[in-house]
Amino acid sequence: MERRFLSVGRPIFAKNRFIGGIFVLASIDDIYQSIELVRNLTILADIGAILLALGFTFIVSRKLANPLLEMERATRKMAKGDLNTKVSVETKDETGSLAKAINDLAVELYRYRSNQREFFSNISHELRTPLTYLEGYARALKNKQYQTEDEKEMYIQIIEQEANRMSKLVNDLFELAKMEEGKLPLHLEEIDLIEVIENAIAKTKMKAKEKGLQLYFHNIYQLPSIYADGLRMEQIVINLIENAIRYTEKGFIKIELSNDQDKVKILIEDTGIGIPKKDLLFLFERFYRVEKSRSREFGGTGLGLAIVKQLVELQNGTIHVSSEVGKGTNFELTFPIYKGDAQ
Ligand SMILES: Nc1ncnc2c1ncn2[C@@H]1O[C@H](COP(=O)(O)OP(=O)(O)OP(=O)(O)O)[C@@H](O)[C@H]1O
Ligand SMILES: [Mg+2]
Secondary structure, eight states: OOOOEEEEEEEEEETTEEEEEEEEEEEOHHHHHHHHHHHHHHHHHHHHHHHHHHHHHHHHHHHHHHHHHHHHHHHHHHHTTOTTOOOOOOOSSHHHHHHHHHHHHHHHHHHHHHHHHHHHHHHHHHHHHHHHHHHHHHHHHHTTOOSSHHHHHHHHHHHHHHHHHHHHHHHHHHHHHHHHTTOOOOOOEEEOHHHHHHHHHHHHHHHHHHTTOEEEEEOOTTOOOEEEOHHHHHHHHHHHHHHHHHTOSSSEEEEEEEEOSSEEEEEEEEOSSOOOHHHHTTTTSTTOOSSHHHHHHHTOOSOHHHHHHHHHHHTTOEEEEEEETTTEEEEEEEEEBOOGGGO
16 A cells, blocks of 8 residues: 655754754654545535435425325315315414314305305295295186185285285395495485484384374484485384384384484384394394294295394494383494594
């Protein structure tokens, strides 16, 4: 083997006279061996670091990819309609919260789908009933299955009533759909509630009179105005007065206006059949009626209060009901007072 040396030589002078020299020769094999060792160790460390990095990346990517793959599988199942699927990732990091969001979405979709189903079965039921009447009485007329002119007149009246009922149902559904999509145009302006209520009373007092019910209106002097859509406010009040008339056999219906510092309050009170406590919670749901068979006899479809609630909320108001069976019902509405453009 070739050996390596380090050599150093120096001349020695004394009084500017060369008197000799010194020459040192040392083997540097050891140094080279050490360098070799360090180099080998560095290469080994590099390889180790690369392997470690690869392993780490692999583990991390598996750890990330597994839950993501599970979420993908779950969302695909949900998309196919299996909304009972759950993602079982329960970590406390971003992946965990994404999994929770997916699970929440599935619950929401499930609720939406059942609502939708119930809604369609309600619609078809509500449409089928008047259609059966229409078909039956139209056939009876066609086949002249009546004995007297009065009987014939009655059949025609039923047909007219049922046709009106259907067209009201279709209109109500259309309105509700527009409200829920936020597409109902509102003409908001400063309005005087006293005028709105007087108009609503003018339109409903005939019905009250027919049933022998008193219709009172207590207003107050100088009621602050509110910012709302006058016609929609009238629709709200008419709906509530019509309900009061429909579900009251004797007594009165009282409409009262009042205000505090920032709200105007409308109270509509009746002395009617009342609403059981257990029903109050669902009263504003679409198609909800306290007694299905009886309200049909009264002519209702159960959409009135759902529409009222939407309209009240679209105009920043609140609606609250309290009732006692056999005594009567109170609907209380509040709307913020209009404070001018500075509002
Ligand atoms: N003032 C009231 N007194 C007693 N029950 C009421 C009163 N208002 C509403 N209800 C009950 O609440 C139910 C829902 O009312 P809502 O106005 O939504 O429907 P409806 O009057 O039956 O039909 P619609 O208003 O669509 O013609 C009614 O069917 C009735 O049972
Ligand atoms: Mg009603």
